[in-house]
Every structure is written in structure tokens, then in C-alpha cells.
Amino acid sequence: MNAVLEVTALSAGYGAARAIRAVTIRVEQGEHHAIVGGPGSGKSTLLRTVVGLHPAANGTIRFNDTDITRERPEWRKARGLCLMPQNHRLFTSLTVEENLLVGARWGAPGPWTLSRVYELYPYLLEKRRALAASLTLSEHQAAAVGRALMANPRILLLDAPADLAALGRLTKEGLAVVAATREVPAGACHVHRLIDGTVTTTRTEVRCRR
Template sequence: MPNKVLETKNLNAYYGDFQALFEVSIDLFEGEIIAIIGANGAGKSTFMRSVTGLIDRIDNEINYKGLSIKGLRADEIAKKGLAMVPEGRKLFPSLSVEENLLIGGQIKRLGPWKLNTVYELFPDLYDKRNIPSNLLSGGQQQMAAIGRALMSNPDVILFDEISLGLAPIIIKSIYQNLPKVIQKGMSAIIVEQDISKALEISDRVYCLQEGRIALFGESKQLTRQEISKAYFGI
């Protein structure tokens, strides 16, 4: 049994008085890819934001490599090796592509990723490295956002809505590149609306519904029927 890198125990999360997550317990093992699926508003993004320290009010535990990271600031958590590719890419518009990558790289952790290895993975970015990042196409922005996360040489990489708003052909190429991105020893959590894509890429899958875990299991063993029941709540 490999080590648990990340686990939440009965996690509750709140926006003010509004509770968005109810007793969500999710485990992530070393080298594993899990997918989180669910309808809009099911709490997928809230989960990702809780884990990365962006939600002020959470209850119960989040452990990373056996130590609690609950209550740490987002920048402290990031320095421990959790990187996020945020929903909507969220590149820094007033920075060039290369500057965006360098911002990711200012967390100095050891590992294979530096400017030239990122450029080898995404040659398009090399050609556009000096232009403002908001002039990139959607697909190129997603590559830059992935590259920016990789630059910190994380142990766990989180993809929030990895394919939302991208053209099918771009999504295909991003999924083709994922095995190169999530290299040996790294773990990943992918939030994805496309169920078949999620099942294909992941080892295990969790389905959220109205802030609760409605279903989880090995991606290969879950049936379509079980998933649609958990997804839509019917």
C-alpha cells in the first residue's frame, strides 16, 4: 500500500454562514490520480479551494503527508508542494508568458521542471514567451497555467475544471500530455465535468452532489448507471 499524500477527514467548508461542503472525506495516495466529478455547484471547486487554503472557514482535518495543513495560508501550503491549475486558467494578465512561469518557479523545490523543460513539453509557449499572457489562445493559456504549476516542482498537482471552455481538439491534446505532466511519484486531483474523460484518466473517482460525497470507487469498476444516479441525484 503506497503512502497517503493527502487526506481530508469529514471536511466541512463555509462561505460566511453558507455551508458548501458536508463531511467530505477524500484520500489521495502517492502516484495516484483521482477525479472529482459532479454537477455545477456540487462543491468541486470549494473542495479544491479548501485544500489549497483559499477558504477561511473550514472544520475538521486536512492532512498533507501526515501533517495537518488546516489553517495554513495558501502560500504556505503551496510551498509544501501542492500546486493548482486554477479554474479559468487565471494567468497574470500584466505578465508575459515567461514571467508567469517564473512566478510559479519562485517556489524553489528540487525537481525536473524549469523553464526549458516546460518549453520542451509545450513548444508553443516558447515562441510566445515574451508576449502578454492575455493574448494567448485558450489552449495556450491552459498550457501556460499547467507550466506555471509545474515550475514549482510539486508533489501534488490539482487541476480545477481542466477542460472547461476549451475546444475538443485542445482538450484532446491536453489529455495526451497529462502522463508527461503527472510524472512518476507525483499525485493529481482532476476536477472534470466530462465523466468519460474523468474515468479514463483516473485511478479512482469521487462524485460530489450538493456538497456531499454521493459515490466513490475505482474508476474501472463503477457503472454508468451508478454514476448518473450519483451525479444527478435520481
């Protein structure tokens, strides 16, 4: 099967300091990957570089067989490469539903609608008229995932997601998911260990092997 995302020998950093070094990861449609590493291991830098919010120093990023290493982040997002950042950044003065609708503005048409997001996270339906500022941390993060889904991504990158259980449902529907976490998440099939910016091991769980 063709890869949705192919990261090859990717390096990036801050000034002279490298935060990720020669990272190679291949993600196919419907796969659930985890980037697992301790604080400062480079998880956020890797995800931010893949979506174009941070420049690549070396290596390539291919998305649906197209080299996107130098493309702008908006271009990547409009084609379905979506990041839910660690700090979520919902618009706190807007309601939950208004935040979700903002997500649809920069995305592509597709299966994700308000009702499908509410089906995934029923508690957001109850809070749809509440201001985002009033949400608990896990509700806030669910709304941030919902907002990302409203853009109908082909692949969703999540930095430190709280509700890992919901991610399994996304991959069943064909969405590729890459979650950066400190511990190995239960549902992930492909686990990449990141230590000091380098992927030291990549393991495919036995239950996921074909």
C-alpha cells in the same frame, strides 16, 4: 503507501450555507483523481479549502502526514500543494516565459524547469515571448499548468483543466493530480462523484486496480 493528501470529513461553506459536507479523499503519490460534479456541486470550494484559500469549517487536511488544516496557503504552496484555479489568472502583461518563471519563485527546487514545461507543451516554446494576453484559452491554461509545475509541487490540484491528456504524463513522473471536472476525464483512476457538496461515490477504474 503513505498518502500525499488525506482529506477527512471536510466541510466548508459561505456563512451558514455548507458548500461541501464531510468530504473524505485519500491521494497517494502518482495517483490521478477526478472530482466530478455539476455546476455548484462544490468542486471549487473543495479545492480552494484544501489549499487554504477558503477556511475549513470541520474536518482535517493532512499533507505528507502533517495536519495542515490551519496552515496558511503560502505555507502549503511552498511545501508542494499547488492549485491551478478555474480562472487561471496569468499575468497578462507578462510574456509566457515570464509567467512560468513567476511560478518558480514560490516553489521548491525540483525536476520542473522551463525546458521540461516546454517539452510537455511544445506550443508554449513557440509562444514563449508572446504576452499572456495574446494566448488562446487552451494555451493560457497550458501556461497556467506550466506555471504551477515550475513550483515543483508534490500534488497538483486543477479546477476545470482543458487539456486532460497532458495530465497522464505528470502522474507517470510521480506527481499526484486531482482534477475537478464536470465530466469523467478519460485518464483518471479514482473518480469521486460530488453532488450538492457530498461525495456520493468513489470508484477506482478496473485498469488502475493493483
